[in-house]
Amino acid sequence: MSNLVLFPVVIPLIFAAILMLFPKKLHMQRAVAIAGVAATLASAFMLFSKVNSDGVQAVTLGSWPAPFGISMVSDMFSVLLVLSSTIVTLFVLFYSIPTIGVKREQSFYYPAVLFLMTGVNGAFTTGDIFNLFVFIEVLLMASYALIVHGGEKPQLRESIKYLLVNIISSALFVSAVAYLYSVTGTLNMADLAVKIPQIEAVGILTVIAVLFLVVFGFKAAIFPLYFWLPGSYFAPPMAILALFGALLTKVGVYAIMRTYTLFFTMNTGFTHELLAIIAILTILAGCVGALAYFDVKKIIIYNIIIAVGVILFGISQMNAAGVEGSIFYLVHDMLIKAALFLLVGILTVIFGTSDLRKMGGLIKSYPVFGWTFLVAAFGLAGIPPLSGFPGKLLIVQGGFEGTHFWGSLVILATSLLVLLSVVRIFIYAFWGEPVKIATIDRKHYLSMFVPTAILVALTVFLGAGAELFMPFISDAGEVLLNPSLYIDAVLKE
Amino acid sequence: MEIVMSVAIGLLFMAAVYLMLSKSLIRIIIGTGLLSHGAHLLLLTMGGLGGTAPPVVADGVSVSDYADPLPQALILTAIVISFAVTSFFLVLAYRAYQELGTDNMELLRGTEDYE
Numbered sequence: 001m002s003n004l005v006l007f008p009v010v011i012p013l014i015f016a017a018i019l020m021l022f023p024k025k026l027h028m029q030r031a032v033a034i035a036g037v038a039a040t041l042a043s044a045f046m047l048f049s050k051v052n053s054d055g056v057q058a059v060t061l062g063s064w065p066a067p068f069g070i071s072m073v074s075d076m077f078s079v080l081l082v083l084s085s086t087i088v089t090l091f092v093l094f095y096s097i098p099t100i101g102v103k104r105e106q107s108f109y110y111p112a113v114l115f116l117m118t119g120v121n122g123a124f125t126t127g128d129i130f131n132l133f134v135f136i137e138v139l140l141m142a143s144y145a146l147i148v149h150g151g152e153k154p155q156l157r158e159s160i161k162y163l164l165v166n167i168i169s170s171a172l173f174v175s176a177v178a179y180l181y182s183v184t185g186t187l188n189m190a191d192l193a194v195k196i197p198q199i200e201a202v203g204i205l206t207v208i209a210v211l212f213l214v215v216f217g218f219k220a221a222i223f224p225l226y227f228w229l230p231g232s233y234f235a236p237p238m239a240i241l242a243l244f245g246a247l248l249t250k251v252g253v254y255a256i257m258r259t260y261t262l263f264f265t266m267n268t269g270f271t272h273e274l275l276a277i278i279a280i281l282t283i284l285a286g287c288v289g290a291l292a293y294f295d296v297k298k299i300i301i302y303n304i305i306i307a308v309g310v311i312l313f314g315i316s317q318m319n320a321a322g323v324e325g326s327i328f329y330l331v332h333d334m335l336i337k338a339a340l341f342l343l344v345g346i347l348t349v350i351f352g353t354s355d356l357r358k359m360g361g362l363i364k365s366y367p368v369f370g371w372t373f374l375v376a377a378f379g380l381a382g383i384p385p386l387s388g389f390p391g392k393l394l395i396v397q398g399g400f401e402g403t404h405f406w407g408s409l410v411i412l413a414t415s416l417l418v419l420l421s422v423v424r425i426f427i428y429a430f431w432g433e434p435v436k437i438a439t440i441d442r443k444h445y446l447s448m449f450v451p452t453a454i455l456v457a458l459t460v461f462l463g464a465g466a467e468l469f470m471p472f473i474s475d476a477g478e479v480l481l482n483p484s485l486y487i488d489a490v491l492k493e
Numbered sequence: 494m495e496i497v498m499s500v501a502i503g504l505l506f507m508a509a510v511y512l513m514l515s516k517s518l519i520r521i522i523i524g525t526g527l528l529s530h531g532a533h534l535l536l537l538t539m540g541g542l543g544g545t546a547p548p549v550v551a552d553g554v555s556v557s558d559y560a561d562p563l564p565q566a567l568i569l570t571a572i573v574i575s576f577a578v579t580s581f582f583l584v585l586a587y588r589a590y591q592e593l594g595t596d597n598m599e600l601l602r603g604t605e606d607y608e
Binding site for chain 2: 130133134137140141144148151153156157159160161163164167168170171172174175177178179181182187
């Protein structure tokens, strides 16, 4: 029993509530928001070291015995995600100060970001399936506010669709929870993991598992359900887009990974086979999109979809290499996607457009920016020793050890397409004849570039120092592969 | 009783899908309202309808004849959330109508600023 588990959820909530009291005081807003995220980061680091030394931490609210109260559980997997999502939020905040505009800053931008963080960290931490629904609604509510924030015409148009898709998936979520409760009589994840293997009606549980896959698939943007993502993510400003791209789909991916390793393991021959096929189709669909567009935002948005497919393929293999690879790739993808969106954001600020064909020759005037972009692009594609490599290597290895060697081949082949899609940005924007660009104040440029460059440096460190991080990753993978560790920590309070 | 409820839920879902497939934004919003109602009733029904039994186990009440209080707690949470989301959606729709001058989803496709 350790209340430390709750800190990364409660701290941003308190700071967001405080921030709502004085929306017009610009400097106070910035300072308090950054202090809030920094405090969350500190608490996440404390929780990380606690989980690292003492194993899985669980707290059941109201001191009820475990299956009856709402459990909050922090294992290595969830704390790694909490840590990386908080780091991403911190850098996006630094980036949004110069880019988001005073008008937005004064109309509850920072509280919305902190509420989003509350929801994301809560969804990563919760140990109760209905509570997961509640936290997802918290983060969705904040994301509705952010996606329409500023009220430009494309934003209004796209947020209607975003809202509609998420309302439908929430209704399906409630229905899926209802079916699960009627079959098992519990909603605590650890208790579900105990009860589900005892139930003989595997057929109905398989249906429920697929229904949950549909629900989380809407959030994670898996193959047939990703249609809403490219349009909706295109509308908001770049800082918000970076936050969404790095965090929101990852919550859906996390939920699939958690439920499909912890308790929906009664019929892996069907459910995990389905997951593997869908994952591969997701990768292929994402590649088509990433290569088809000449718009830098669109290219990176479709790369989100590709990464979702790669991660889910790893988890569908259910062996040590695949699961560890998925966890590593998930952490890597949160950092690299945020970094790439911020880099592309600087590109669009410099050129005043996001159309690749109107860009060119930037390497002469911004050499450091150009090479930073190239490093991030190589990191995304997984060129060693950058951070995409260890995760992808393990996922491919997992596929070869499992039954889906063809999936690993697809992942290897599509890595080249991913590389092509981002190097295309580099070639068009940095090589060729220089086009006329508006001069940007040096200070303004640096205030955007420095947080982005630090984020890219972090991903390089994650890749080059992979040896340092592997103990934590394999620790996280062990809990996913042995649900008994998770169950014992929650139920034997 | 559960059978009657199931049929009612099915009708709600059916009406919701019909409304959400129309072009008018306000019909779509009503559809999402009906969809959430259907999901909430489903949650209550799947937990088992307790009839007039009390939701607490007191002296003289055996576990077999008490109503499960958990679905009621869940449905309450879900109702509050869907209420908030629906009101947000209505405000968003009104604002979008003011800015864009239409509530027809056919005209809200949005392809002009990218190819």
